[in-house]
Amino acid sequence: MATPDGIVKGDEQMTAQTRNSIVGERQEPVRRLYADSPLEALTRKAARTSAARIPPSDPFHGEVEIGTGYGVSLRFGLDRHVGGLHDAPNPGDLLCAALAACADGSIRMVADLLGVRLTALEVEVSGELDVRGCLNIDRSVRVGFESLTCTVHLAADEATDQKRLDALVAAAERACVNLDTLRGGLTVTITTEQSLQSAGTVVKTHHGADAELVSPVEAAARTEFIP
Secondary structure: OOOHHHHHOOOHHHHHHHOOOHHHHHHHHHHHHHHHOHHHHOOOOOEEEEOOOOOOOOOOEEEEEEOOOOOOEEEEEOOHHHOOOOOOOOHHHHHHHHHHHHHHHHHHHHHHHHOOOEEEEEEEEEEEOOHHHHOOOOOOOOOOOOEEEEEEEEEEOOOOOHHHHHHHHHHHHHHOHHHHHHHHOOOOOEEEEEEEOOOOEEEEEEEOOOOOOOOHHHHHHHOOEEO
16 A cells, blocks of 8 residues: 655655645554564455355355455356356456455545545446357457456546646555556465265365366366365
8 A cells, every 4th residue: 555655755745744644644653563574564365255145056146255354245146248147246347346446545545645635536447358268169268358447537626736646646556456466467376175075075176377277077077086
């Protein structure tokens, strides 16, 4: 997230402004802590699906708990383009939502740090993908999004200096965690543990970022069974 030094370095007027910022006040002690103890700056984010209320036999819906300790769950569905019912937000929508929320939050925090009074804010994220990749119709087609577009609509008090507004936009983009993650890429490790109740057998598969794309039928044929 945004930090006073990272935004207003070299500008005494803006630095002074952050002293009247509620975000700056809350960040000041943790910034000191992280400077002295870098390991304290590590934070873990998580989400977890559950079949407690939507049975796993439902092929079109599921529920995901967002974060830990908030008690917030979201029902999701699947896109009509892959045979779903299209009656609830799908995982692609949630990816767009994660970027939109992060960009919006970054802008709000940086605006407070810079003393910019926003009068309107809207972040829209969209993207297109070719589902032939997901459906394994054409292996030359990428499974995921080729690109995303993030459009920010904001308005500030008419007295706002243009340089301050430009600093807000640049610093918010720099501070957006999800934007940086998507742009930079990362390793995703998938570990799957399955149990066959009738035989008491455990199936374990491990796939890293470079795992070969295979169809469900091929994947089942290649799975290693461990008694």
